[in-house]
Amino acid sequence: MKKLLLSHRRIKEVTVSSEFSWWKDDYTEFYLEFDKRRMAEENLTAYDLFAVLRPVFMRDQLAGSILYDNGVEYLRLSSAQSRDYDVWAFMSVPFLVKGKQYKLSDLAVLAKGQAPKQVAKENQQYRLCLQYEYIGSSEQGKKLLEKDIDTLRKRLPMGYTVESDSAYWSWGKEDHSQYFLLLIVISIIFFISAILFNSLSQPLAIIFVIPVSYIGVFLTFYLFGLNFDQGGFASFVLLCGITVNASIYILNEYNAIRRNFPGLSPLRAYTKAWNVKVIPIFLTVMSTILGFVPFMIGEKTPFWFPLAAGTIGGLVMSVIGIFIYLPVLSVSGTIRKTIRRQRK
Structure with missing residues (x-):
């Protein structure tokens, strides 16, 4: 190949x-590159040559063991000529194989390669x-x-x-099931959020923050020239859960404040919810980012490095989505309804 x-x-x-x-x-190592055509003409195999050269050049060859009271002692053999012969002798001294004399240089070339x-x-x-x-x-x-x-x-x-x-993205030419898995994950998040909040608008606000975090993934892979492989797709799945956690915390606190203080304006209630949850959210994001930093140090493994890079970039962008898009999508509708009621 x-x-x-x-x-x-x-x-x-x-x-x-x-x-x-x-x-x-x-x-790199030194190796013998055999002339297969010449060896076929002489009816020789690599094993035939090895069997002849090994007794002359072998060192520290395990030959057996001796049992005694306190343990085992291993016997190792080394050829007396092995320290006298150099590379020239190894390639030029004739040896006998199947009744005929050959030089190793006639049958192989000693080379150094990776x-x-x-x-x-x-x-x-x-x-x-x-x-x-x-x-x-x-x-x-x-x-x-x-x-x-x-x-x-x-x-x-x-x-x-x-x-x-x-390293390029390939899970099979005809296999696109990974994209369907993303839709399943997002659907599960939507239904669970709808049950939790007893609403359809707030789960939609949570779901729309996920694509914002995906922008961070795409920017990270584009700016740093990384290959999008299974690790990149795994960061998509991971961001689905991490991003919606912060949104759920804020909206859950927002709904609790609205229930406890019905007369409070939606914007004021959201501001209070943000002030309560902003520190835990930022600590969670920072701890997750720091947890993925070790995967980016050292050798760039095909899966873990793209996973760490994509997750970190997506988390950074998700903070912007939570700060800007979440209040616009979740509170703006409630504010408009409140204004209409006041006009009536």
Whole structure:
């Protein structure tokens, strides 16, 4: 797959690691790149070469253990020649394989390149991740990747799979159920608020504050050049609950003041409710923002970093929505009704 990607002019570098990372991993190793055609002609495998070279170059090889009264002592073997041979000897000294002499330089090339530190295991499968830098439009790069994946799938032996886990937003080409989930969450919030306040207008005021917080999410991803992935969508769901909490606190206090003081004007009652709840609301917002700050420090993980960035940006914008839009949407109608009654 790496060679297939590097065959394109717009792809300059491909890295192989055990997991996807936002940062380039500079870890490198020496490795042998075998001449598969020459080895096939000589009827040799990599295991045949390893079996011959290992006794000569091995170090600290576990050979067994000795049991005694207080514990176990492990036996390790090291070849006497392993410290005498250098890289030149490793590649040039002839060795005998299947009755014939070969030099390793005739069958392989010693190279140094980027390699994964470990091989990760996920869902009972060993996994390697390929990342590359593509110069060009994202849509063209997406088509190119899908074409290469289809080409490689035809060549892979049984038991191997290849799939795309790109950072761009993709939960399946035909799967748009995530947007329907947002509507379900908003509907649940509306019905619960309607039951709590015994009203339809106040729950609508609460719901309309949610899109204001979404503006903060979009601005955060746009201004800082972040990729909108599952973490960004999770911040949408999280903001639904956090944003409406502050609105529910204020409106619940507002309704309680109106019941206790019927003669108080709606604007004055809302001002009192705001003064009572503003400090707990700001403390809740600030504590939530500070709670997500650790996810933005260090490595930019594909899920947690966008989740933290989107939530913080949405919470900052939700304060503006609660301060401006909530009183306009919830109290303005009551004020107009009060004015009409006074005129009559």
